[in-house]
Amino acid sequence: MSLGRELVLAVFLMLFSSTLCCGEDKPLYIKNIPSPGMKTLGQKDKGWSFLDMLERSFKIDTERFNGKQSFGEVMAREMSINVGYTTAVTSMEQANSDGNSPKEIVKQTFTETIGFNGLSPYYGRVTFYQYADSTYQQGYEPDFSYSFGVANYAPDTLSIEYSNYGGNRLSPKVGEEFTDLNQGTITTTYRFEVPETIVRFLHPDDEARILGWASYNLTPEYQPGRWWKQWFGLGVSVPIWNNISLWAQGNLYPDSSQTTSGDPDFTYGFGYYDWSPGGFILAFSSYAPNGFPWGNSGKKGDFMDGSVFLGYNLDLEAIWNFFAGRPSRTEPKPSKSRPPWGPRYMEW
Numbered sequence: 001m002s003l004g005r006e007l008v009l010a011v012f013l014m015l016f017s018s019t020l021c022c023g024e025d026k027p028l029y030i031k032n033i034p035s036p037g038m039k040t041l042g043q044k045d046k047g048w049s050f051l052d053m054l055e056r057s058f059k060i061d062t063e064r065f066n067g068k069q070s071f072g073e074v075m076a077r078e079m080s081i082n083v084g085y086t087t088a089v090t091s092m093e094q095a096n097s098d099g100n101s102p103k104e105i106v107k108q109t110f111t112e113t114i115g116f117n118g119l120s121p122y123y124g125r126v127t128f129y130q131y132a133d134s135t136y137q138q139g140y141e142p143d144f145s146y147s148f149g150v151a152n153y154a155p156d157t158l159s160i161e162y163s164n165y166g167g168n169r170l171s172p173k174v175g176e177e178f179t180d181l182n183q184g185t186i187t188t189t190y191r192f193e194v195p196e197t198i199v200r201f202l203h204p205d206d207e208a209r210i211l212g213w214a215s216y217n218l219t220p221e222y223q224p225g226r227w228w229k230q231w232f233g234l235g236v237s238v239p240i241w242n243n244i245s246l247w248a249q250g251n252l253y254p255d256s257s258q259t260t261s262g263d264p265d266f267t268y269g270f271g272y273y274d275w276s277p278g279g280f281i282l283a284f285s286s287y288a289p290n291g292f293p294w295g296n297s298g299k300k301g302d303f304m305d306g307s308v309f310l311g312y313n314l315d316l317e318a319i320w321n322f323f324a325g326r327p328s329r330t331e332p333k334p335s336k337s338r339p340p341w342g343p344r345y346m347e348w
Helices: 002-015 050-058 071-078 196-202 316-324
Strands: 079-088 092-094 103-105 108-119 122-131 144-150 157-164 185-193 211-223 226-241 244-252 266-273 280-286 307-314
Touching (some): 071 316
Antiparallel strands (some): 079 307, 157 185, 211 226, 244 266, 266 280
């Protein structure tokens, strides 16, 4: 068990020990992210370089920390808060937390997500959950979840992240834990632009572009006493119009003995995604045990097993300026905490 904790600690140290580099007029991760569904014009093609890709992925912009702003201004600029509501599409029969009194319920949760992005593209994020009927909160449903890592959402970048959505408890009872690092997942993701020939087949707009990603996931202890579950993901996010998009990801489990009927062969979602401060999100997503038609996994995920999320991003900088008596900014602020093309795995 100590080996799992050592691995998580090693990843954490690697993420936050990268060399600080001087930035440019805009944070690198913002400068390199194009508008959803549109081509970026006027960029010179210097050819692909592995070292350039690593620099784009892990370089920290320190230009913004010039000492000219107060601590409050910096925190308002670099923090993000999202408040949300999630509801299941359909009801399900479920027992309460003691395993008694089964009844048909529609699972509903309220969430508050706090993120810090000041060392972008390095970030940290924690989400707190409140359940509409707390007596039916299951052991695997967390009081809070968290993630941290480095994630530059531009194409041709590499991300390394740790996330933990296990049964974390703020006030653990007997048999519960505050958190178990071994139950989290380490994810390495490479993002890329889908080749234009494929884009033309999938999208009628000549100016459209589609983001793709390939990921490798590793969970040290996925069940009590069972170790080192790994799987691969391959996904795309397709812009429809403005902030409306759809996404899908297929999963491959190399060791079938590590999978259960609850592990989806694919996940998907669609909706309106505006992760910028002051923006909102209204989206459907399905992380149900969806199975490929040609598979023999016995996975019976259904569209009605999905959920709907409604969230709002507080504009902390505008709030700070209001109370400080400063004029509000005139330019829209791009998203710092999410990819512009859609959601990330298990954000709600």
